[in-house]
């Protein structure tokens with residue numbers, strides 16, 4: 011029986027050629043990562059050596075890019091080095107890494123962990139040559155080929171310094187990837203904040219260094235001392251001076267960094283773009299998961315020792331550690347809002363002003379954010395713009411309109427001590443409707459045009475006859491504009507007339523204006539549309555003419571009732587009509603503009619003739 015043989019466990023076979031293809035096309039985003047992987051191995055090897063020989067042990071990486079005189083790219087490190095056995099085991103076994111601890115968990119002080127990084131070099135070269143020497147051992151040479159074979163040679167008698175040298179002869183197409191310019195660009199992008207000097211050979215026989223101090227990750231006193239540098243870093247990052255700088259700390263994952271408040275509103279379509287470094291090595295320049303989704307108003311840069319990279323090292327693993335860190339960093343941003351709101355309200359007002367629309371869009375639908383941010387937002391009221399905190403402090407019963415038109419039409423007659431809020435702007439309506447849930451004791455009342463008109467006082471009985479005559483005379487003047495004149499008594503008495511039209515009426519008026527100028531084909535369509543809409547509105551008993559509501563308490567209206575001069579009466583009514591429309595911020599049509607200039611002209615003539 012052959013069962014015993016079949017059940018014998020055997021190792022997977024790996025086709026290296028297939029693995030290289032998988033790496034280059036599916037795991038890594040492109041050949042440029044070869045340099046990142048080499049820098050990372052060099053940095054880890056130097057850390058290992060420091061662990062053995064003491065943390066003060068010097069160590070650096072030297073890179074020799076491909077030039078006209080040098081066809082071989084080379085990266086040397088002063089790390090721990092490898093002996094022949096380790097080369098066979100570590101370099102040539104896909105998935106084997108020395109950077110895991112006894113529990114097979116990635117070690118916090120090492121960047122690598124997957125045991126595949128070196129293979130990324132096959133994306134630029136067909137052969138990888140590694141020369142290495144461990145302290146007290148012979149130098150060795152490992153030669154790996156993209157076809158899946160390797161050789162190890164002990165170089166007895168060859169005097170190499172302790173450390174490792176990786177050499178690549180890039181394929182024709184990939185030579186550019188190893189050129190001085192590209193190498194400098196990539197090494198800077200990925201490794202400028204590594205705690206190990208990186209030197210790049212220049213054409214005058216010396217080296218340039220690319221290292222920078224990660225000032226964004228400073229903490230404690232050093233952070234206070236280098237405040238200006240941290241701000242300058244943000245200014246370079248944003249291309250403008252940040253509105254403020256917030257220290258970020260995620261103790262759970264050893265994450266430290268800085269969030270810069272954008273001094274401009276980011277375009278609505280832009281998504282968060284925060285830079286994440288792990289142990290000083292860039293992982294993701296445009297990370298979207300590090301901060302809560304609502305933190306659109308900052309750009310953050312952090313360095314972490316505990317967050318986990320995906321195998322491509324181009325994003326973070328979406329695990330619990332990331333979630334906890336996101337909460338911790340979000341808490342720092344929230345604390346900033348609360349702190350600045352108290353210590354520097356002007357700064358917070360500026361922040362809200364810049365990011366108003368974005369903040370409102372979040373607050374309208376996000377309970378968590380609404381709970382601490384709503385109070386700082388502004389709304390328009392008939393008593394001017396004010397913060398929601400001020401609004402709820404001055405009145406618990408909040409009256410608001412649902413549309414901008416309604417707000418403007420009633421604005422003139424709302425008493426200053428009981429302001430009405432404009433809920434017509436985008437998101438404001440939603441936010442206002444949430445106020446009773448966010449602030450204790452707050453109640454809401456929606457103000458509507460129709461009910462407002464009903465609530466205005468009808469003049470005293472003794473005056474009714476005069477009122478009726480006035481209404482009829484004035485309505486006759488405005489008949490051709492589809493406007494009916496009604497008289498009421500209301501404060502303030504300086505307001506002579508209010509123009510009141512609800513949305514349906516306004517739309518109807520625009521359509522009839524359009525019909526006057528439109529072609530006959532469209533006349534039919536518009537007429538039908540108006541008819542069916544009109545029928546529906548009439549059914550609801552809602553279709554009123556637009557109304558000019560004259561104020562019986564206004565001296566001008568009183569004088570006008572005395573006037574028997576029809577010419578003066580009609581010109582003045584027309585002017586009151588246009589003035590009321592302007593006060594309601596309604597656009598004047600051609601007819602109203604003509605009426606305005608004709609009436610003014612006529613009145614001037616009349617006064618001259620008198």
Ligand SMILES: Nc1ncnc2c1ncn2[C@@H]1O[C@H](COP(=O)(O)OP(=O)(O)OP(=O)(O)O)[C@@H](O)[C@H]1O
Pocket residue numbers: 047050051052055087089090091092100101106107108109121122123124125126127128129174
């Ligand atoms: N420059 C070097 N000096 C010393 N040892 C090295 C060097 N480069 C690679 N190694 C050894 O070879 C192993 C495999 O390296 P490789 O780059 O393939 O993976 P890794 O760094 O362990 O993990 P990752 O895939 O996450 O980069 C490493 O774990 C390390 O032990």
